[in-house]
């Protein structure tokens with residue numbers, strides 16, 4: 001097996017991975033005699049321009065102006081999190097926001113500004129102030145393109161694109177590296193090309209797993225790989241039942257569920273039913289700008305009540321020049337589906353959008369496994385609780401990315417792992433017959449449908465139990481279909497992710513934040529606790545600090 005050694009490996013080319021690699025590159029270089037001595041590897045299964053981060057639209061939350069305060073930002077975050085945020089982590093998030101935004105600006109990120117140069121801010125649901133910075137409606141792309149350019153300039157970062165990580169290299173309970181393979185080769189014909197990358201610091205920045213739902217705003221690469229990889233290695237995962245459903249994804253037959261950003265409602269668009277009536281106030285006094293779970297359930301319930309198949313976003317209350325200035329990308333995508341957003345209401349539906357739970361980390365990105373770190377959507381730092389406040393997730397990538405890099409240096413991790421004499425990935429496969437691919441694809445499609453049906457916006461015991469039994473059967477089947485293809489690796493990770501999610505949704509017998517049980521429709525104060533999974537064990541764990 002091919003082996004390579006690095007000082008740190010970052011898995012993920014989204015906002016979290018790129019920023020963490022940049023910060024590690026700076027901290028490691030500053031603390032070493034020369035750049036060449038400190039080598040960081042950044043791995044992505046696509047290339048640096050493909051990630052959920054690149055798709056982010058609305059913006060990034062931060063307190064930048066005097067009419068706002070970190071205290072208010074913290075209050076809004078805690079309220080959206082419905083009693084399950086870790087207050088200490090929230091404090092870190094809101095207090096560090098401004099510094100990270102300033103650093104992003106020095107790295108070349110252009111946020112929109114008002115005439116006069118003041119940073120422009122928009123309003124999103126459940127924010128008490130206009131505090132969302134943006135770059136038109138393509139904020140993620142503006143961030144990722146600049147960060148990727150900076151990463152490529154760094155001599156001590158080696159980027160391995162189109163390379164997929166399979167599992168971690170675990171030795172005496174410590175993570176000392178990982179196994180991966182390049183997607184540019186035919187591994188089923190030549191399985192010896194699995195590589196072992198060795199490093200004392202491995203960072204999972206692999207993003208979320210919302211692609212486990214058939215209806216999702218996420219790219220196909222959001223297959224929950226990091227959570228599944230860490231869990232298989234014995235790491236702790238938390239709050240997997242909490243998935244945010246975004247109320248307004250494009251609902252056109254055969255179109256992907258393209259996100260129609262919340263900023264559209266923030267700028268004044270109305271959510272209307274097929275008769276043109278604004279209906280959200282029937283469900284919550286905040287109407288369209290109630291938290292996302294409330295609006296998603298309002299849409300779900302209203303559609304059931306009226307028998308209609310879709311609801312609509314009406315942009316007529318927004319002045320046309322404002323629409324043109326703020327939403328050029330949404331205009332373009334809708335045009336592709338023959339919708340002129342200046343005159344036509346946009347048909348929308350809820351879709352799975354963001355995974356609040358993930359790999360348990362402390363405020364420095366450390367997981368329960370020595371040598372393993374996590375950051376971004378794959379991590380559970382505790383900032384999102386039972387429901388994420390809009391635009392806090394990009395912020396989380398930066399705030400916790402820099403802390404992770406700093407802590408690696410602070411802890412003076414021994415930056416050498418001895419190269420083990422022999423390492424074998426557990427098994428080497430014979431070329432897999434083509435039929436394996438079609439069976440794996442069929443499992444993937446069925447899995448995504450069942451997770452949407454059973455663990456979507458409204459959940460209940462019988463359906464969750466049935467889904468869990470079926471998912472277990474598919475996990476077994478996948479073992480027999482094993483082949484080193486991207487399809488198999490991602491489907492296997494999706495199946496593990498689905499197992500953790502559905503098991504947690506069944507375990508939590510209450511409704512809270514984004515987790516809604518029809519059979520337990522109210523919050524239960526005794527459930528103000530995290531759901532923790534270690535191997536097959538599921539348990540409750542109290543919050544680390546009081547609210």
Ligand SMILES: Cc1cc2nc3c(=O)[nH]c(=O)nc-3n(C[C@H](O)[C@H](O)[C@H](O)COP(=O)(O)OP(=O)(O)OC[C@H]3O[C@@H](n4cnc5c(N)ncnc54)[C@H](O)[C@@H]3O)c2cc1C
Pocket residue numbers: 011012013014015016017043044045046050051052053054055056057058059060061139140163164165166205206207208217218219221222225226259353354375376377378390391392393394395397
């Ligand atoms: C349509 C959309 C709009 C959004 N809008 C906003 C917004 O306005 N504001 C906001 O704050 N948040 C928004 N979000 C959420 C936010 O974009 C994500 O939470 C955030 O970008 C996650 O960043 P990340 O770096 O953790 O993961 P990602 O950006 O998903 O990156 C994950 C990376 O890991 C790599 N990877 C994964 N598994 C493997 C593997 N096995 N091997 C190798 N590489 C792997 C992927 O290739 C990718 O490079 C939005 C999300 C979507 C989908």
